[in-house]
Amino acid sequence: MVDFMLQSQNLPFMISLTIMIMIACLEGVTTMIGMGLSHMIDSFIPDCHIHMHGHLDSPDISSPGILTKTFGWFRIGQVPFLIILIAFLTVFGLIGLFVQSMAVKLTGLFLPVIIASGITLPITLPIVRVVTGITAKIMPKDETEAITEKSFIGRVAVITLGRATKNNSAQAKFKDKFGTAHYLMVEPDMDDEEFNQGDQVLIVSQTSSGFKAIGNSIGALQDMD
Numbered sequence: 001m002v003d004f005m006l007q008s009q010n011l012p013f014m015i016s017l018t019i020m021i022m023i024a025c026l027e028g029v030t031t032m033i034g035m036g037l038s039h040m041i042d043s044f045i046p047d048c049h050i051h052m053h054g055h056l057d058s059p060d061i062s063s064p065g066i067l068t069k070t071f072g073w074f075r076i077g078q079v080p081f082l083i084i085l086i087a088f089l090t091v092f093g094l095i096g097l098f099v100q101s102m103a104v105k106l107t108g109l110f111l112p113v114i115i116a117s118g119i120t121l122p123i124t125l126p127i128v129r130v131v132t133g134i135t136a137k138i139m140p141k142d143e144t145e146a147i148t149e150k151s152f153i154g155r156v157a158v159i160t161l162g163r164a165t166k167n168n169s170a171q172a173k174f175k176d177k178f179g180t181a182h183y184l185m186v187e188p189d190m191d192d193e194e195f196n197q198g199d200q201v202l203i204v205s206q207t208s209s210g211f212k213a214i215g216n217s218i219g220a221l222q223d224m225d
Helices: 008-032 037-044 066-073 081-107 113-138
Strands: 050-053 156-161 170-175 181-188 200-206 211-215
Touching: 008 081, 008 113, 081 113, 156 181, 181 200
Parallel strands: 050 181, 181 211
Antiparallel strands: 156 170, 156 200, 170 181, 200 211
16 A cells, blocks of 8 residues: 555655644644644735635636636635645545556556646546535534625725626626635626626615626715725
8 A cells, every 4th residue: 555655656646744744733733832833824925814795616727816716616615725735635645646546556657747636626626615614514613703785785895807887797896794705706786887896886786696886986875894
């Protein structure tokens, strides 16, 4: 077993598992001295505290909000980034070793590293999403920082990506009183109105796929937490 794991074709998978173990140990040590590694990492990535609102089943690499949607797909903001990283490293390492073991059993040969990694990665990503989804459900939540989508109505947001016209949504952002950034898809409430990047809008209603808004171009309205 040890000889199998130390084969050069298993190098990326063994590296992943080794890094995972090192991170877990470091997290344990930093937590014991009152400086949790997970908290420190999240503090350096402010946009990890993102909540995507709307229907999002998988990352869409052709859309302008690819980074934001990918964060939402992996549940960054709902689950600490360190947990997501550990889940990815663990699943990638274990699945990779399993793929290589099956290759050896069936053919007597290891797969080249690139091919083995190419098979492993697409399997890893949805499994990590499932794991983070389960983690998000069982993690304790601070109810004082909860905010419902219904409460978005009446908020002032800024268009961050895209151009919104009737039946064509753009991405908007606002921060709640806890400093959490909320990204949502909005479209004009009026047929003849349109929003461009940088425009301020007032959220007036919720739809099945996002929200409707009216313009706040003169800045007369201010978001009140």
